[in-house]
Every structure is written in C-alpha cells, then in structure tokens.
Amino acid sequence: MEEVSNGIKILKMLKQIMYIIKQKMKYECKDLDITGPQGILMGILTHYGEMKISDISKKLGLSNSTVSGIIDRLEKHGLVERIRSTEDRRVVYVRVTPDFKKTFQKYFSEAERRFEEAINKATPEELNKIFEGLNTLKEVLERQKE
Template sequence: MKHEKGSEIASLIREINATLNAQLREAFKENNLTPPQMMIMFMLSEEKKLKVSEISTKMNLANSTVSGIIDRLEKLGYVQRVRSEVDRRVVHVEPSKQAEELHKLFHDTVTQFLGTIVEDATDKQITEVMTGLNTLQKLLNREKQKD
C-alpha cells in the first residue's frame, strides 16, 4: 500500500515540476532561459561562486550536462568562469553584472507567479499545501540522513 502511495507522490511531483517548468519557461521566454539555466542562476545569486561539480551535485546532473548549460549561460553573458588564484586547476562559475538584473527580474517574476497561484486559494488550502510540503521536506531530509 505504501509503495503505491510512493508512486503516486512521485507522479504528482513530476506533474507539478513539469507544470512549474512550463509556466516559468513562458515567463522567461524573452530572456531565452530554460528552467535548468534559471536554477543555476538562482544558485549563483545565493552562493556567488560555485564549481561546476558543486552545481552538478546540487542539481543531481552530470558535470558534462552542467558544463553545457554554463557554456550557454556564458554566451548569453550571465556567468563567467574564473580560475582560482590559489589553485589554477580549479574553475569557479560566477554571475556577471548582467546577472544581477536578471536575478531581480527572476525573483520578482517567481514571487508574482507563485502569488497568482495562491491568489484564489482559501487560507485553509494554503495551510494544507504548506503543511504537505513541509511534511514532504521532513521525510526527504530523514531519508537523506539515513545515507
């Protein structure tokens, strides 16, 4: 019975993820950014600089995949690769000045987008969503701690 619920949860997460990605892709189509590119930009806005391997780990993607995404972001002028002065073999990815403007746009758009989603929801519905998401996060963190 619990395995079936696990499968249902996985299916719901995939559906929610696909819906959010499609709607965010639409919101950012004028910037030519894909959801994975937006995720990297969000991470860099938080961390300021990360190695490709760190981004790969956080996104659960291969280094080569992340490197390709970063190549495209670099061509768009949103990130730059910077070699470490301590160890020249280490390369960090940092947001460019242009990325600061993008981050503000991203933050405002996502906040507005999520605000419109809950706009017509009742207080009870919002509380139920928050409770469910918090419960899921706690369950996931508990599983992560077992590893």
C-alpha cells in the same frame, strides 16, 4: 488492472509540479532567449553569487554533468563566466556576468514576484498543508538514509 503504488503517485505529482514551475520560468525567460532550466540556474547564481558547479547541482537537483552542459551554453552566450579559485586552481566557480546580472535581475525579480503572488492566493490552511506535506515527505525520505 493493477493499482499504481504510492511512491509512483508521489513521483508523478512532483514531476507535474516541476513541469508547471519550468513552464512558468520558460514564459518568464522567453524575452531573454534562455530556457526555463537556464533561467532557474541564472536565478540561483543571481541570488547566491558565484558558486561551484557541484553546489549549483545540489540546489537544482541535477547531475554535475547536466549543470555543466547548461553552463556551457550560457557561457557561449556571454551570460555566465567560469573563474578559477586563486587558493586552489582545481576549483572553478561560476558567476553571472556583470552586464547580464543587471538585466536578469529585473526579470528574475518579476518571476519571483509572480510566483509569490500565486502562492499568496493560497489560504493559510492550504499553505500549512503544503509545508506539512513537503516536510513529512522529506522526513520519510531522510529515514531511508539510516
């Protein structure tokens, strides 16, 4: 039987980590009746304020069309709104609606606290390994650009 390449092992592990994070976000967002990815997007908007879809896509690591679909569903539920730029009508920003922002901030703060609590259970040595490993992976992948 052929051994799995290192690249595939890394991708599988990253996928498993993202799955765990999405499941935790799904659990945190269940009372709000939104999905994990919708919750993550709402968290980004709550944290950073209004943003262009392309900027949200970069933060989430998803395509513009995928993010646009998530925003469409959130907009139908009155959770986000699109605003045209006054300087350039072609530019559209997305922001959390004021009413929902207050409600969501409570949930997002709680989810953030729980995630931080889980991470704080790691020893300083484990945290250093995590940061070093992720930074090394990032550096290796950035070398491919050159």
